[in-house]
Amino acid sequence: MVKREIKIKSANLTYRVVIEAGVLSGLGRAMRQLFPSTKTFLVSDTTVYKLYGEKVKQSLAGGGWQVSVALIKPGERAKSLKNAARLYDQAIREGLDRYSPLIALGGGVVGDLTGFVAATYLRGVPLVMIPTTLLAQVDSSVGGKVAVNHTCGKNLIGSIYPPRIVIIDPETLKTLPERQLKAGLAEVLKYGIIADSNFFAWLEVNLVELLKFNIALLSDAIMVSVMNKARVVEADEFEKDFRRILNFGHTIGHALEAATDYRYYLHGEAVLSGMLAAVKLSLKLNGISFEDAGRIEKLIRQIGLKKAPEDLTPEAVIDKLRQDKKRLAGEIFFVMPDKVGSVSLKALKDQQLLHDVVNYILNE
Ligand SMILES: NC(=O)c1ccc[n+]([C@@H]2O[C@H](COP(=O)([O-])OP(=O)(O)OC[C@H]3O[C@@H](n4cnc5c(N)ncnc54)[C@H](O)[C@@H]3O)[C@@H](O)[C@H]2O)c1
Numbered sequence: 001m002v003k004r005e006i007k008i009k010s011a012n013l014t015y016r017v018v019i020e021a022g023v024l025s026g027l028g029r030a031m032r033q034l035f036p037s038t039k040t041f042l043v044s045d046t047t048v049y050k051l052y053g054e055k056v057k058q059s060l061a062g063g064g065w066q067v068s069v070a071l072i073k074p075g076e077r078a079k080s081l082k083n084a085a086r087l088y089d090q091a092i093r094e095g096l097d098r099y100s101p102l103i104a105l106g107g108g109v110v111g112d113l114t115g116f117v118a119a120t121y122l123r124g125v126p127l128v129m130i131p132t133t134l135l136a137q138v139d140s141s142v143g144g145k146v147a148v149n150h151t152c153g154k155n156l157i158g159s160i161y162p163p164r165i166v167i168i169d170p171e172t173l174k175t176l177p178e179r180q181l182k183a184g185l186a187e188v189l190k191y192g193i194i195a196d197s198n199f200f201a202w203l204e205v206n207l208v209e210l211l212k213f214n215i216a217l218l219s220d221a222i223m224v225s226v227m228n229k230a231r232v233v234e235a236d237e238f239e240k241d242f243r244r245i246l247n248f249g250h251t252i253g254h255a256l257e258a259a260t261d262y263r264y265y266l267h268g269e270a271v272l273s274g275m276l277a278a279v280k281l282s283l284k285l286n287g288i289s290f291e292d293a294g295r296i297e298k299l300i301r302q303i304g305l306k307k308a309p310e311d312l313t314p315e316a317v318i319d320k321l322r323q324d325k326k327r328l329a330g331e332i333f334f335v336m337p338d339k340v341g342s343v344s345l346k347a348l349k350d351q352q353l354l355h356d357v358v359n360y361i362l363n364e
């Protein structure tokens with residue numbers, strides 16, 4: 001399998017995303033070329049560390065690195081200020097200075113938490129992202145958003161802090177649970193719908209194989225997804241406007257997650273339902289053709305919609321949507337496809353239509 005590199009320009013630096021099967025074994029050497037320090041701080045969760053920790057540590061030792069390790073429990077609850085404080089304590093205790101890179105080895109939870117600590121410890125230390133879920137490889141490790149959760153909501157405390165390098169080994173996906181793979185594929189599909197009709201057509205041919213964990217094809221999908229995300233983020237790093245197209249499927253997706261206390265849906269599962277809802281809205285409000293809506297719906301269903309909980313009502317979901325709206329101090333905006341590969345942002349005023357569409361996806 002070939003090595004791919006994508007360069008991403010951010011306000012203050014340009015960083016590389018390296019995608020290569022087996023790349024983890026060369027990590028120590030690659031980092032040696034990038035950073036003058038000899039100390040590094042590796043953060044992971046216990047599941048990922050059991051699978052890849054030894055390999056990564058060995059590679060780092062081979063590159064002459066002295067490694068401190070901190071582990072968190074797997075799961076969204078670990079993305080907390082309390083864990084950030086634990087990591088600061090350990091970093092100080094072990095004498096990490098501002099040249100010592102922090103390494104995030106894991107999914108989006110590890111990436112967001114470690115990134116947040118890297119952004120704030122000593123006013124910022126170098127960050128190395130090694131994403132190991134498909135979602136983290138195609139989405140959270142690129143673009144620089146870092147955050148922890150507050151008891152009042154997800155990602156309420158955070159910053160934009162780009163990594164110095166992102167290292168993706170697609171082979172790590174071999175151990176990923178199927179449910180997590182599908183959740184990541186939801187975000188992959190999103191890029192095809194919002195920005196890349198050729199990629200969408202490629203997904204129509206290859207989705208079945210991707211769902212079977214075909215690593216070579218997954219590598220291709222990761223590369224194109226990252227390129228698409230890079231293009232959007234480079235144009236609007238600080239989310240003034242254009243970057244909002246990445247929220248396709250996320251308006252209702254977030255409301256579904258919130259209405260079920262973040263315990264029922266994986267993020268990608270909720271986004272998949274949210275994308276279907278946005279396509280249905282588009283048929284009424286944005287003039288997408290039945291043909292294109294059908295093509296999108298087919299791939300959504302191929303990944304597989306998660307059934308909503310029996311007792312979840314449209315009112316409860318719309319309530320969460322409104323709370324989000326209050327935070328954003330404005331109307332409810334939806335990213336809606338006009339056709340495959342292109343979207344617009346539209347305000348939604350028709351409350352009955354919103355109710356009908358939410359009701360529709362809850363009964364799927
Ligand atoms: N910063 C951003 O731009 C951004 C974008 C999207 C999502 N996020 C955040 O990402 C988080 C979700 O990330 P996620 O979906 O990666 O979840 P996650 O980090 O919770 O990982 C999912 C599960 O998979 C396990 N796992 C990870 N890699 C594995 C592997 N290779 N083999 C076996 N198991 C593995 C983990 O231990 C965990 O149990 C959320 O907190 C979300 O807010 C951030």
Ligand SMILES: [Zn+2]
Nearest residue numbers: 187250267271
């Ligand atoms: Zn998402």
